[in-house]
Amino acid sequence: MASLPLALVAASCVLLLATSAAAPPPAVHVVGGEKGWMVPPSGTEASSSFNQWAESHRFVVGDVLGFKYSKNDSVLLVPGDGYEQCAMAGAVIRFDGGHTNFTLDRPGILHFISGAPGHCQAGQRMAVRVAAALSSPATAPAPTAVPATPGNPPAAGSTTTSQTIVVLKLTTSAIVWVAIVCLFLFILTCIFSERELHPPRGMASLPLALVAASCVLLLLATSAAAPPSPAVHVVGGEKGWTVPPSGTETSPSSFNQWAESRRFRVGDVLDFKYSTNDSVLLVPRNGYEQCATATAVSRFDDGHTNFTLDQPGVFFFISGAPGHCEAGQRMAVRVATAPAAAPAPSAVPATPGTPPAAAGSSSQTIVVLKLTTSAVVWIATVCLFLFILICVLFYCNHQQVKMARDFIRCRGQIGQ
Structure with a gap:
């Protein structure tokens, strides 16, 4: 006793x-090893390329890519065609702080190129294949491969049975x-x-x-x-991800007006609810403006998608169903830097009227004293x-x- x-x-x-020990830290992969993110010595992708480096590693959801590069260089996340053509104009997000930690938040293939002139053509580009984590939380399902031709939704008229399963x-x-x-x-x-x-x-x-x-x-x-639990934003409210009633983006029910009425931070989740004949496409700016489904970076088509906003900047979403994007089913979301997060990357410039309006020239500093649970x-x-x-x-x-x-x-x- x-x-x-x-x-x-x-x-x-x-x-x-x-x-x-309940939450192990994620694996951090330093891109290119000791040399970092720079033009390969040979100037070609035949030897010591970043793709060979990527193929020698296994990446799972939650891992972090550590890019170390000079101040005159940058890292661009681009779609597949932007990677093949070294097209910097189609970049989804641009990082240029000299040191960038990029979190792999979903399965699929991610493409990176250098933003310095001539570097991508000289071999400074990389394609990373991300596998689903074995014990990752049930967030976003693995995106399906983007089809070569735009607009391949499931066949219309098929009978589907809706079933809701609650799992504790x-x-x-x-x-x-x-x-x-x-x-x-x-x-x-x-x-x-x-x-x-x-x-x-x-x-x-x-x-x-x-x-x-x-x-x-x-x-x-x-x-x-x-870190507190991320905020979950149901896109479009009760109606979900559908074509706006008026069929235009200037209607009060448009998705851009819905996005402008909210504040999104890194770590928040966009909850897309849509029919099985529709889909959600993450596209670059030009794909958003032209409703080009072929430029999609990721495609989700299972009827319910939770998309995590993993870095600051502007995210562009369009519908993959034919004619839906032109009818107003598209959205630009501006994500602010979360407190105590990594330095914010510079957002890719967008044409006026596409993403939410930028702030004016005047600025002010607001100090908020918040009594958090940890302080109590x-x-x-x-x-x-x-x-x-x-x-x-x-x-x-x-x-x-x-x-x-x-x-x-x-x-x-x-x-x-």
Whole structure:
């Protein structure tokens, strides 16, 4: 029975380690190794090319590509035809900060080229194939390969059966938290039971209760410091991803007006809900303006797609069904940099009226003091720590007074 507190403390340490190891960090691949993102020495793709480097690595959803390059260079994410033709005008996003970490957030093939003149033709381009993670969360389904000819939706008139399946997913972190709460309640039960049976022992178990409470608050602080859950935006509201009623982009129900009424940050999720005869295409700017489905970077056509906004800039979406884009089923989404994120890449310039309007020339700085959950937990932790110190000092003082009384009582008995 005396070893019970030690066993409980050991179990708490094990659970603390399990909580820390529940979310392993993603793999970071430095593009090109030590040389980084630069023109291959030979000037051709025949030797020491980036494609050979990419083929020698395995990439899964969640991995990070680390681009290191000079200030005069840049990294462009382009569609397949932009990669083959070294066309910088069709870039989806441009990075030019000298060091870029690009998160691979979905399966498929991603194409990168250099934005410096002549570098792509000299071999500074790369195609990366991303596989689905084995234990990745159920976010966006793997995009299907973009067809060579535009507009190949599923055959119309086919009978489909709609079925909704609700799945309760119990993650590892949820299991760990349930175990931590149960362990904490078990510790308190043991301490109060000991206090009722043996009051002196219960008083001696007070430090153990305080240590257990400190461990729980430390875990709460660690959990609160984690990034909050991303915001999910249902595209088009209740109507979903469909052709606007009026059939034009100037109607009040247009998707661009819907996007302009919201603020999107890195990590947010776009929730597309559409019929099985429709689809969602991620395209570059020129593909958005011309409703060119052949320029699509990724295609989703399963009826329900969650698309994660993984970097700042402007994202362009159009419908893959014939005539839908021309009827107004297209959208430009401007994504702002999330707090404490990587430096924002420069957005690809767009023609007036296409994406949401840019900010004016005047600027102002707004400082917002937000009392977050982590701040509340840390304040509670500091208060509990001070309470522990007071209890320890009180306990030591109580022991000293008791020893002094025992000493006086012994001297009195000896004197008698």
